[in-house]
Amino acid sequence: MASSLASPSPVLKKPVKLACIQLAAGSDKQANLEHARSKVLEAAQAGAGIIVLPECFNSPYGCDFFPRYAETLLPSPPPRDQSPSFHALSAMAAEAGAYLVGGSIPERDPQVPDRYYNTSLTFDRRGRLLATHRKVHLFDIDIPGKITFRESDVLSPGNKVTVVDLPDYGRIGVAICYDVRFPELAAIAARKGCFALVYPGAFNLTTGPMHWKLLAQGRAVDNQVYVALCSPARDVSGPYHAWGHSMIVDPLAEVVVEAEEKEAIVSWGLDNGKIEEVRRNIPLTTQRRFDVYPDVSQGDVKFTEEGLP
Numbered sequence: 001m002a003s004s005l006a007s008p009s010p011v012l013k014k015p016v017k018l019a020c021i022q023l024a025a026g027s028d029k030q031a032n033l034e035h036a037r038s039k040v041l042e043a044a045q046a047g048a049g050i051i052v053l054p055e056c057f058n059s060p061y062g063c064d065f066f067p068r069y070a071e072t073l074l075p076s077p078p079p080r081d082q083s084p085s086f087h088a089l090s091a092m093a094a095e096a097g098a099y100l101v102g103g104s105i106p107e108r109d110p111q112v113p114d115r116y117y118n119t120s121l122t123f124d125r126r127g128r129l130l131a132t133h134r135k136v137h138l139f140d141i142d143i144p145g146k147i148t149f150r151e152s153d154v155l156s157p158g159n160k161v162t163v164v165d166l167p168d169y170g171r172i173g174v175a176i177c178y179d180v181r182f183p184e185l186a187a188i189a190a191r192k193g194c195f196a197l198v199y200p201g202a203f204n205l206t207t208g209p210m211h212w213k214l215l216a217q218g219r220a221v222d223n224q225v226y227v228a229l230c231s232p233a234r235d236v237s238g239p240y241h242a243w244g245h246s247m248i249v250d251p252l253a254e255v256v257v258e259a260e261e262k263e264a265i266v267s268w269g270l271d272n273g274k275i276e277e278v279r280r281n282i283p284l285t286t287q288r289r290f291d292v293y294p295d296v297s298q299g300d301v302k303f304t305e306e307g308l309p
């Protein structure tokens with residue numbers, strides 16, 4: 001029996017090129033911001049309408065660095081001296097004339113001392129803030145002899161699913177890195193009508209080869225949407241060795257473009273026709289059995305649909 005609760009079709013109003021910038025970043029925040037600007041402009045000049053930066057694109061990635069690099073983002077817009085990254089991202093989106101998913105930056109809570117988040121900001125083509133996503137699932141893992149990481153020693157989690165309305169194109173879901181391991185978040189965003197799920201992320205040399213591509217394809221095949229993962233470039237002289245391999249996966253779960261480990265821009269043209277074709281050929285969206293199991297996108301979901309008023 002097909003479900004009567006068919007998901008709304010994702011609507012990508014017109015084709016758009018999405019670019020992931022696999023950025024090489026160091027410890028100098030200002031230099032990282034200037035470098036990000038030049039790469040965002042390069043991607044826009046090559047025709048990208050949606051541009052994505054990596055997780056912690058303006059700092060090294062690690063618990064020791066979060067407080068040192070943190071910026072206060074609220075109230076929005078924050079004073080310039082409290083968030084150079086906010087203002088730099090807003091300016092580069094406007095200069096590029098493109099939507100910008102601004103990777104992530106460590107955020108300082110404006111009210112609670114010593115409380116920090118890993119936060120992604122999305123700007124529109126005029127540099128106006130559209131959405132804020134605080135990483136919901138913190139990266140706490142322990143693979144003996146390989147990697148131990150405990151973001152929760154320093155960071156607090158966000159508490160919502162983030163769906164962003166890009167007026168020219170439609171909706172995207174934005175989440176950060178470890179969030180990609182949780183299919184519920186992706187399913188909720190997809191069932192709220194997103195055409196793409198976008199994850200700034202920084203997997204490493206242990207989990208990258210095991211799961212990075214698998215998870216991107218998993219979220220795409222489950223939800224029949226585009227998935228973009230955007231990593232920092234690998235820097236083996238830095239404290240965290242990112243996997244790289246930024247990629248875009250299409251709604252059939254094919255990896256359509258993939259970087260290696262070095263700095264690169266990878267881009268792909270997204271098209272609503274591809275989503276419709278996949279959903280017509282393999283009609284999961286009308287075959288779900290919400291009489292047998294619950295629809296995770298319904299009920300008590302902390303979800304924000306963000307965009308301009």
Ligand SMILES: NC(=O)CC(=O)C(=O)O
Nearest residue numbers: 139177178202203204207
């Ligand atoms: N860095 C992360 O948040 C996640 C990661 O590296 C992994 O899941 O593996």
